[in-house]
Amino acid sequence: MEQLLWKHIQNVRTKSPLVHNITNYVVMNNTANALLAIGASPIMAHAHQEVEEMVNICQALVINIGTLDEYWTVSMIQAAKAANRLNKPWILDPVGAGATSYRDTTLEYLLSFRPTVIRGNASEILALAKLNQEKTKGVDSTAQSNDAVQAAQYLHKQFGSTVCISGETDIIVAEGKEMRLFNGNALMTKVTGLGCTATAIIGAFIAVTENVAEAAAAAISLLNIACELVAKNVEGPGSLQMHLLDKLYNLTQTEFDQHIKLSA
Numbered sequence: 001m002e003q004l005l006w007k008h009i010q011n012v013r014t015k016s017p018l019v020h021n022i023t024n025y026v027v028m029n030n031t032a033n034a035l036l037a038i039g040a041s042p043i044m045a046h047a048h049q050e051v052e053e054m055v056n057i058c059q060a061l062v063i064n065i066g067t068l069d070e071y072w073t074v075s076m077i078q079a080a081k082a083a084n085r086l087n088k089p090w091i092l093d094p095v096g097a098g099a100t101s102y103r104d105t106t107l108e109y110l111l112s113f114r115p116t117v118i119r120g121n122a123s124e125i126l127a128l129a130k131l132n133q134e135k136t137k138g139v140d141s142t143a144q145s146n147d148a149v150q151a152a153q154y155l156h157k158q159f160g161s162t163v164c165i166s167g168e169t170d171i172i173v174a175e176g177k178e179m180r181l182f183n184g185n186a187l188m189t190k191v192t193g194l195g196c197t198a199t200a201i202i203g204a205f206i207a208v209t210e211n212v213a214e215a216a217a218a219a220i221s222l223l224n225i226a227c228e229l230v231a232k233n234v235e236g237p238g239s240l241q242m243h244l245l246d247k248l249y250n251l252t253q254t255e256f257d258q259h260i261k262l263s264a
């Protein structure tokens, strides 16, 4: 599995997929730079006049609802609809799911266009599943992380999406499959939008990788191993953010092989 994941990383570096992002104001620059550092080619575009055409020429689409507003919501719906129609892989980052009814209504609509991947933290994945289940009935709850896995399985069944739950352990839920990834560093929670960065990087990997769960695993491992290595030599979040780009750019197969921790 580890060798397969490294092959996917090399594939992104050599194929340099065009990744269309409609994301939030907070992370736009960082995620574009992270995509460039891993070898992908980012384009940020949300004008209604061009969204559909852009989806048509890109290899994958990233939708992140972090800083929603009326205009951008329409852009996101146009893009998701086009991706669904054209069979383009696309990923949804449901930032702040469950926080406001505006976010929830928008997410409900976006989910109907069947994202290839959904990536969020445990509470976002729980909120997304609940939002949908309220019309049927809620799942029985046990511990929080288990709940999120059940929620992810539910979302997979409903929308066909591969679901990534991020946190200290990242869990990928797909058809008959559950992968756990153990890399990363707690300092990552002190830099804004590293979850959004994970989402954007997964976007680049689903552009060039047929197996969606493997694409997500390769993307998350790349980001988390890079952060883990960099975190050893930084004083805090500021330098982590800066040095992360360098490590995404120059991470070697030896470093990857020596550090990857997963159970598949």
Ligand SMILES: Nc1ncnc2c1ncn2[C@@H]1O[C@H](COP(=O)(O)OP(=O)(O)OP(=O)(O)O)[C@@H](O)[C@H]1O
Residues within 6 Å of the ligand: 095, 120, 121, 122, 166, 167, 168, 169, 170, 183, 184, 185, 186, 187, 188, 189, 191, 192, 193, 194, 195, 196, 197, 198, 220, 223, 224
């Ligand atoms: N305690 C931790 N230890 C190691 N890695 C972590 C930890 N918490 C988060 N991560 C890693 O940080 C990245 C972002 O995950 P997180 O769950 O914080 O996303 P998020 O809440 O969506 O973040 P944001 O909204 O700021 O983008 C993931 O790659 C995850 O593996």
Ligand SMILES: Cc1ncsc1CCO
Residues within 6 Å of the ligand: 024, 026, 027, 066, 067, 095, 192, 193, 195, 196
């Ligand atoms: C802080 C913040 N607010 C809206 S989006 C965002 C980036 C992390 O998701």
Ligand SMILES: [Mg+2]
Residues within 6 Å of the ligand: 095, 096, 120, 121, 195, 196
């Ligand atoms: Mg997030």
